[in-house]
Amino acid sequence: MQFIDLAAQQKKIRAGIERRIGRVLDHGKYIMGPEVFELEAVLAEYVGVPHCITCASGTDALLMALMALDIQPGDEVITVPYTWISTAEVIALLRAKPVFVDIQPDTFNMDPDKIEAAITSKTRAIMPVGIYGQCADMTRINAIAGRHGIPVIEDAAQCFGATHHGRKSCNLSAIGCTSFFPSKPLGGYGDGGAIFTPDDALADKMRQIRIHGQKVKHQHPLVGINGRLDTIQAAILLEKFTLFPEECEARARIGRCYDTLLAEVPDITVPVIAPGNTSVYAQYTILATDRDALSATLKSRDIPSVAYYTAPLHLQGAFAGLGHQPGDFPVSEHVAAHCLSLPMSPYLTQTDQEAVCNL
Template sequence: MEFIDLKAQQARIKPEIDRRIATVLEHGRYIMGPEVGELEQHLAEYVGVDYCISAASGTDSLLIALMALGVGYGDEVITVPYTWISTAEVISLLGAKPVFIDIENDSWNMDPNLLEAAITDRTKAIMPVGIYGQTADMTAINEIADRHGLPVIEDGAQSFGATHHGKKSCALSLVGSTSFFPSKPLGGYGDGGALFTNDEELAKKMGQIRLHGQEKKHHHPILGLNGRLDTLQAAIILPKLGIFDDEIKKRQRVAKRYIDTLSNSSQEVTVPCVTEGNTSVWAQFTILSPDRDAFAARLGERNIPTVSYYSVPLHLQPVFAGLGYKLGDFPVSELVAKQGLSLPMNPYLSETEIDQVCDSLT
């Protein structure tokens, strides 16, 4: 059983992927080739925004967004400690300070009730994360941000394709960011990412930053970086985008089976919750268990793979020790980090495989 089954997906669209790759090999424009612009157009239409700027990775896309907003030394950016390190890493790389607030008990995303108290005169931006496939409460977060005149960058690396009150992830704030890392619901065959906005000037600036700050050939008015998406990755993501909505439906089918099974299980587990107004793309299906390790071992004996994501939250990572946080500062994040266990989740799990997992959960 595959935890994330890229082979089955590739078999489904291999002729189109092969054709797309062959076209790139024929024209030879491996950097900023026509497939990059084509993908950006389709992604912008899919999300429902005016502008999409592709990037070399989801980490680069977050970094580019912060640079475009002028985040720098001495600034503060509010985010959460329960996420992949990229979210806080890019803040620190610019000399700014990550300010953590805890997550909600149900969604495991940023708790808006804790946000306003964390805002200071040094706060430059707010960066919520859409963990495990659904967005944070972007409505509440945006309302608070608007009152304080702060931009919101949505880290939608795991929630791309999900909706919040009918609007797509990455169209919910000033800037949306996503990742095309292979294991993501919409992934390439290497690193990649994208940025989304309706702000024309901001889109222009982010586009310049990902091209070494270049406005036109041999003219670099701002500092940038080498943050371009490879043409080959764009060519691979394009056919994947064509089946993305169907794959989301298949993921939701698997999640429903898991939830129905766990709701009638004798196991002491907490089932993931999709909050009101949200849909999830189920980037992962994560449960909480006080006996996580024993639970994982029992599943492993039945050849069912599991993963414990983010088992050390960011405020307890050595690299962020200088921020002064300690164990107990963010109890919900620490609980989810300690008890979280992700089950196999991909659109191509067979009924037999789903039955195998469900039988092991009862």
């Protein structure tokens, strides 16, 4: 059994992927070729915003978003400690300060009740994360941010395709960012990412930032990065997107099946999907009273599992300078100590699910 079965998907669309790559090889526009702009148009329409700016990775998407908001050294950006390091890493790269707030114990996403106390005169952005496939409570987060005049950047690396009160992820704030890392719900065959915004000026600025701050060729009015998505990756993503809506439905169905199969298993807590949310289950993540024992049991039956983010960011050496101690964010620490992700992909069979859940 595969933890994430990419081969089953490839089998369905291999011929189409090869045709699209062949067209790129024929026209030879490997950087900023027509497939890049086609993909941006397709994804912008899907999300429901005017602007999609593809880029080289989900990390670059977050970095470009912060740069577009002119985040400066000493500024503060509120985010969560229970996430992949990219979320806080990009803040630190700009010499700004990540300000952590704890997560909710059921969704594992940013706790809106904790935000207001973290806002200071130096707060320049709020960056919630849609962990494991569902959006954070963007309605409440946006309301708090709006009262203080603070922009919100949605880190939707894991929840692209999910909805919050009927609106797609990446269409919920000033800027939405996602990742096309191969294991993501919409993943390429290499690194990639995208940024979404309804704001014309921000979109123009991020397009400049993506190409070394270049407005017109050889003219660089601002500092940027080399953040372009390769044309071949865009071609692959275009073909993979033909399956994406049905795969999101399959992920939701498989998630519900897991919920049912695990409902009566002792010492396990299944993930909670908040009212008004849908999830694309980038991972199906449970809490286990004895995670190590459960993981070992699964491994003995050749069933893979993964414990993500076992050391929250506030306890990582990279952020030691912030001065945090164990106990500062107890919910994040509890989830980090007990979380376990089970096999998940749109092609996971019920037979395999039953084998996983036969505990």
